[in-house]
Amino acid sequence: MASKSSTRLAALTVAAVCSAASTVALTAPAHAGPAPAGSLRIHDVQGSTRLSPYAGKQVTDVAGIVTGVRGYGNSKGFWIQDPRPDDDPATSEGVFVFTNEAPRVAVGDAVTVSGTVSEYVPGGTSSGNQSVTEITRPTVTVVSSGNALPAATTVSARSVPRAYAPEGDDAANGSVNGLRLRPARYALDHYESLEGMNVRVSDARVVGATDPYTELWVTVKPRENPNRRGGTVYGSYGAQNTGRLQIQSLGEPAGFPAADVGDTLTGTTSGPLDYNQYGGYTLAAREIGTLESGGTERESTRRQSARELAVATYNVENLDPSDDTFAAHADAIVHRLKSPDVVSLEEIQDNNGATDDGTVAADETVGRLIDAIVAAGGPRYDWRGIDPVDKADGGEPGGNIRQAFLFNPERVSFTDRPGGDATTATGVRKVRGGAALTHSPGRIAPADPAWEDSRKPLAGEFVFRGRTVFVIANHFSSKGGDQGLTAQYQPPARGSETQRHAQARVVNTFVKEILAVRKDADVVALGDINDFEFSRTTHILEDGGALWSAVKSLPESERYSYVYQGNSQVLDQILVSPSVRHGGHLTYDSVHVNAEFHDQISDHDPQVVRFRP
Incomplete structure (x- = not known):
């Protein structure tokens, strides 16, 4: 850090206004009276709770050393810290000064700040986030420069x-x-x-x-x-x-x-x-x-044997024809997943991506991926899907994301039963002693309120070595709007679960309808469930033993498909019916090719299950 002149004779005045998202605590505890000029310290401003006892009040000549300057983004300002701490571990010795423009101070400056204490809530009060104590509309006086910074407090496993x-x-x-x-x-x-x-x-x-x-x-x-x-x-x-x-x-x-x-x-x-x-x-x-470097490398799973059916789920993150990731996705499917027999794709966008012009077909998107897989040395997959009603399934506006099946016709066949479309529900009927879908591919209860502004499950009937296998591709509603782990509300509210619980009940009921016709039917329900293997959502999917989340066959330390805020967690799941679970030879793999890497082509890792129908 370059040294500065030891003294500046002129005062530096910075006028600022609070950003629109800021929230000022209008009341302060009764014991917080007017701040005497020149006597208030930073730890007084911070107080011993999350809210300043001086929120909404004017403070004068709060002194500190500048420890950091942020001159970009929507939260321009600088941090100051008192080099003479008190003996209360609950009170912070640092505070942010919000300037609303590039600050005219430097790290190492000793300053005094007068202004209004506020509590800024990043994301707004509806987010449930904690607030940041700030001094706003500041008048800043630089007393000297080139000062040593207060010693950094170590954050460690011990602390x-x-x-x-x-x-x-x-x-x-x-x-x-x-x-x-x-x-x-x-x-x-x-x-x-x-x-x-x-x-x-x-x-x-x-x-x-x-x-x-x-x-x-x-x-x-x-x-x-x-x-x-x-x-x-x-x-x-x-x-x-x-x-x-x-x-x-x-x-x-x-x-x-x-x-x-x-x-x-x-x-x-x-x-x-x-x-x-x-x-x-x-x-x-x-x-x-x-x-x-920790040497972390992208994983590859093993290839399925001749008698094993390999079924995978892969969220390709808003894939559309304008993307440059087709070759990379193809490489992942061919060389990392070893060309599964059936692949449920989530977040396939329509043929012009986020352009909002009424387009809903996705044949060009899927076709480009199939061609890229062939170019990568894989099989020429066939595919099935159902175009959604325009703007009815959530996701990026205009993108019309949906699930689609890829399948290798050299290994597995698809049973087509026409009539399924965006609004027509598929059902279950008995045919020659076995269960069959009324429409294949077909959507499960697309008019049910559980799927409002969300992706509808896609069901398909496959045949492998003479055995029928029902595959249900899912993409449940997201966790958007849930309070974060660091929210001011503890435990944080997970309001988005309500819709996923309803969605899980619909899928569970449909699987039970299949099993009611044939109790040993092979059913695989998979996709981006957007919830954890220990969640209530998963428990509802598993209700009555109809399904079982196969990721639980892995050791607990290996159960993850997504990394969010440093937590490796399960969002993508493959659930199987009792005949698949107990039929023997079931193996599961969470193939880590994306979530752990800075150059990821999707934020999800694909999952694959292999079994002998």
């Missing part, structure tokens, strides 16, 4: 408690905002007690790959629910993994490391501790450790 968060206050609708912080007992309280302060992590293992927004996730607890590839597994609602921390850069994005899960940021990564909409507590790094 972060095992317990994640306190239970929210019932009288405050489950909010933890009014509770006194207990940083030695709860991880979220520990991080909150460091809000705005200069912190550091050392030799931190990467558990969430670098994303397009130049951010990644590390853990300071490498032994916390680890998997063999360096990630941190989210295996229950009570295992939030307290060691996770997001890293962003205060420097140029071009210098940010391109990290994969299992890599390590060696040495020191340090900077102010922020809180943002997309990851909660975030180290805004002034300096970033050196990236050391």
Whole structure:
């Protein structure tokens, strides 16, 4: 860091207004009276709860050393920290000063700040996120420059408690905002007690790959629910993994490391501790450790034997003809998945992608993928699908995402029964002592309210070595709108589950209808379930023993298909009927080719099950 002149004689005044998304706490606790000029310290502003006792009030000449400057984005400003801390571990010594324009201060400046204390909620109050204590509309006076920064507080396995968060206050609708912080007992309280302060992590293992927004996730607890590839597994609602921390850069994005899960940021990564909409507590790094490769490589599964049927699910993330990922997806299907007999594809977009002009056909999208698979040395797949009603199935506006079946006609045949379309439901009937679909391909209960603005399940009837196999391709509603793990409400609300629960009941009922006709029918229900293997959604799918989530055949540490905020977790699942589960020879593989890598072509890992019908 370049040295500055030791003294600036002129005062620097920066006028600012709060951003539109900011939220000001209009009331403060009764004990917080007017702030005496020149006597208020940063820890007084922060207080011992998540909300400042001075929220909404004017403060004068709050002193600190500038520890970080953010001159980009919608939250321009800088952090200051008091180099003379108090003896209360619950009160932070740092605070963010929101300027709304590129700040005219530098790291190492000693400043005094006068302005209004506010509580800014990233994402707005409806998000349920915690707030960030800020000083807004500031007048800033630079007292001196080139000062040593307050020593960074180390965030480590030893400092972060095992317990994640306190239970929210019932009288405050489950909010933890009014509770006194207990940083030695709860991880979220520990991080909150460091809000705005200069912190550091050392030799931190990467558990969430670098994303397009130049951010990644590390853990300071490498032994916390680890998997063999360096990630941190989210295996229950009570295992939030307290060691996770997001890293962003205060420097140029071009210098940010391109990290994969299992890599390590060696040495020191340090900077102010922020809180943002997309990851909660975030180290805004002034300096970033050196990236050391963990050697994580893309996986390949084994090829199915002549007697095994291989069925896979793969979310290809809004694939449309304009994308440049067809060859990479084809390589994954041919060389990583070993050309499964049946592939359920999710997020196939229509022939002109997000262009919203009424187009719903996807033959060009699927055709390009089939051609790319042949070019990669794979079979020429055939395919089946049903075009949705325009703009009725959610997803990217104009994209009309849907599921589609690829199948290898040299290994498996498709039983076509016409009549299925976007609004016509397929059913189950008895034919020569066995179960059969009335429409194949067909949609399951497309008019049911469970599928409002969501993808409808696609059912198909296949024959392998003379045995009928029913395959149901799903893409349940997303988790969008759920409160994050770091929300002010603890435990956080998961409102999106309501629709997935309804969807799971529809699919479970349909499978039971098949099994009622033939109890030993082979049924595979698979896709992007958008929920965990331990979730209520999965339990409803499994109700009555109709289905079983085959990912549970893997060790708990290996159950994941997606990495979100540093948590390796299950979203994609393959569920099977009792005859498939107990028929012997069932093997399951979550093939890690995307979710752990910064250069992913999809954010989901494909899944494959092999069995002998």
